Amino acid sequence: xxxxxxxxxxxxxxxxxxxxxxxxxxxxxxxxxxxxxxxxxxxxxxxxxxxxxxxxxxxxxxxxxxxxxxxxxxxxxxxxxxxxxxxxxxxxxxxxxxxxxxxxxxxxxxxxxxxxxxxxxxxxxxxxxxxxxxxxxxxxxxxxxxxxxxxxxxxxxxxxxxxxxxxxxxxxxxxxxxxxxxxxxxxxxxxxxxxxxxxxxxxxxxxxxxxxxxxxxxxxxxxxxxxxxxxxxxxxxxxxxxxxxxxxxxxxxxxxxxxxxxxxxxxxxxxxxxxxxxxxxxxxxxxxxxxxxxxxxxxxxxxxxxxxxxxxxxxxxxxxxxxxxxxxxxxxxxxxxxxxxxxxxxxxxxxxxxxxxxxxxxxxxxxxxxxxxxxxxxxxxxxxxxxxxxxxxxxxxxxxxxxxxxxxxxxxx
Amino acid sequence: xxxxxxxxxxxxxxxxxxxxxxxxxxxxxxxxxxxxxxxxxxxxxxxxxxxxxxxxxxxxxxxxxxxxx
Numbered sequence: 001x002x003x004x005x006x007x008x009x010x011x012x013x014x015x016x017x018x019x020x021x022x023x024x025x026x027x028x029x030x031x032x033x034x035x036x037x038x039x040x041x042x043x044x045x046x047x048x049x050x051x052x053x054x055x056x057x058x059x060x061x062x063x064x065x066x067x068x069x070x071x072x073x074x075x076x077x078x079x080x081x082x083x084x085x086x087x088x089x090x091x092x093x094x095x096x097x098x099x100x101x102x103x104x105x106x107x108x109x110x111x112x113x114x115x116x117x118x119x120x121x122x123x124x125x126x127x128x129x130x131x132x133x134x135x136x137x138x139x140x141x142x143x144x145x146x147x148x149x150x151x152x153x154x155x156x157x158x159x160x161x162x163x164x165x166x167x168x169x170x171x172x173x174x175x176x177x178x179x180x181x182x183x184x185x186x187x188x189x190x191x192x193x194x195x196x197x198x199x200x201x202x203x204x205x206x207x208x209x210x211x212x213x214x215x216x217x218x219x220x221x222x223x224x225x226x227x228x229x230x231x232x233x234x235x236x237x238x239x240x241x242x243x244x245x246x247x248x249x250x251x252x253x254x255x256x257x258x259x260x261x262x263x264x265x266x267x268x269x270x271x272x273x274x275x276x277x278x279x280x281x282x283x284x285x286x287x288x289x290x291x292x293x294x295x296x297x298x299x300x301x302x303x304x305x306x307x308x309x310x311x312x313x314x315x316x317x318x319x320x321x322x323x324x325x326x327x328x329x330x331x332x333x334x335x336x337x338x339x340x341x342x343x344x345x346x347x348x349x350x351x352x353x354x355x356x357x358x359x360x361x362x363x364x365x366x367x368x369x370x371x372x373x374x375x376x377x378x379x380x381x382x383x384x385x386x387x388x389x390x391x392x393x394x395x396x397x398x399x400x401x402x403x404x405x406x407x408x409x410x411x412x413x
Numbered sequence: 414x415x416x417x418x419x420x421x422x423x424x425x426x427x428x429x430x431x432x433x434x435x436x437x438x439x440x441x442x443x444x445x446x447x448x449x450x451x452x453x454x455x456x457x458x459x460x461x462x463x464x465x466x467x468x469x470x471x472x473x474x475x476x477x478x479x480x481x482x
Binding site: 173324325326330367 | 419420421423424425441442443446
């Protein structure tokens with residue numbers, strides 16, 4: 001047995017024992033789940049300062065309260081969102097593999113408190129999850145494991161609600177918000193699976209225990225996917241507020257010299273190597289020019305071309321666009337073309353650079369979901385962090401790795 | 414009242430920018446860019462006509478307090 005990792009809560013089964021917890025092991029480790037009345041649940045979650053772990057970081061208590069307020073109209077639906085559309089993230093899959101019963105506990109907790117008559121575990125691939133559900137025997141409401149088409153925008157809350165209501169897995173225009181009218185018109189709580197797993201532990205140990213680790217800005221632990229130029233790519237659990245450097249070290253540390261780190265997924269933003277000591281909190285990362293988003297850290301080797309990698313990533317995002325909103329449908333391919341011209345240092349590159357700056361502003365805030373905003377944020381950060389390379393590319397002197405292949409995980413399909 | 418666009422419903426017909434050029438411009442792909450802020454009283458009537466003329470029913474006039482991103 002190696003040293004106990006500093007923050008083993010959600011992934012304790014894996015980091016301490018090296019195997020997933022079945023129901024018996026789960027109960028031995030965590031004890032039985034105490035159910036809470038709605039007011040007590042909301043109070044505990046609020047005191048814990050739990051924020052959603054699906055990328056937006058919305059306060060979980062606010063969402064719970066909104067669904068609770070709508071419940072008199074129709075019995076609510078509760079949805080555990082484990083779809084994980086972000087191609088670079090594996091944390092939800094890792095959690096569902098190692099500790100499915102923490103997620104199912106969280107789902108049972110909110111279903112009971114809200115009086116839900118339908119509970120859904122939404123994932124891309126059911127795998128062994130039906131077995132985990134069956135282990136728990138007959139409970140009301142029975143948990144339905146639903147497979148959702150594996151595409152980037154399908155994990156977005158409104159897309160999930162539309163899909164579970166019999167429509168396509170594509171974002172819709174809010175309002176009404178799912179908390180008011182969600183799946184088949186019922187008030188719907190959609191929470192990320194990691195959020196629900198934290199909730200299961202807060203119910204057992206209380207808000208003070210939860211807050212004992214982490215940061216005031218973001219209490220608790222955090223599942224982070226580390227990839228790119230690290231020795232042991234994968235998911236690590238850290239206290240929120242841990243630095244990027246420490247999180248990457250838990251993933252084996254850099255496998256070669258690193259020039260930048262992409263934080264927040266493909267719709268996130270690059271950080272230069274000198275920002276490695278930035279703590280993993282929403283506020284600190286925003287101040288550093290990036291975002292926590294779905295916590296992913298992708299290390300870019302010194303020898304790679306950041307502009308080329310960014311062009312690959314915006315192309316991937318353009319492909320993932322649902323094509324529902326004009327500025328995203330037409331803007332993302334154009335932005336990719338501009339970036340590609342810059343990455344390849346073509347004669348058109350200076351003109352492409354001017355067009356690109358204008359187009360990044362043009363697509364921002366103009367989609368039903370945040371996909372175009374994310375693509376623009378990624379591209380903008382590349383122009384900033386790789387400014388020296390940009391200057392060279394614009395004057396016809398591309399870096400040696402220009403035009404190289406994508407170094408990070410590819411499409412979701 | 415402020416103008417609000419449903420980006421999914423909008424098909425880029427571009428009629429709105431013709432009918433209400435002082436509040437609506439088209440981007441390079443032909444999709445409307447709305448002037449932010451309340452629609453001035455003297456334009457309100459034409460703004461209503463523009464909303465009614467949208468073939469995709471993508472444009473609306475709403476109270477600024479309406480809960481929407």
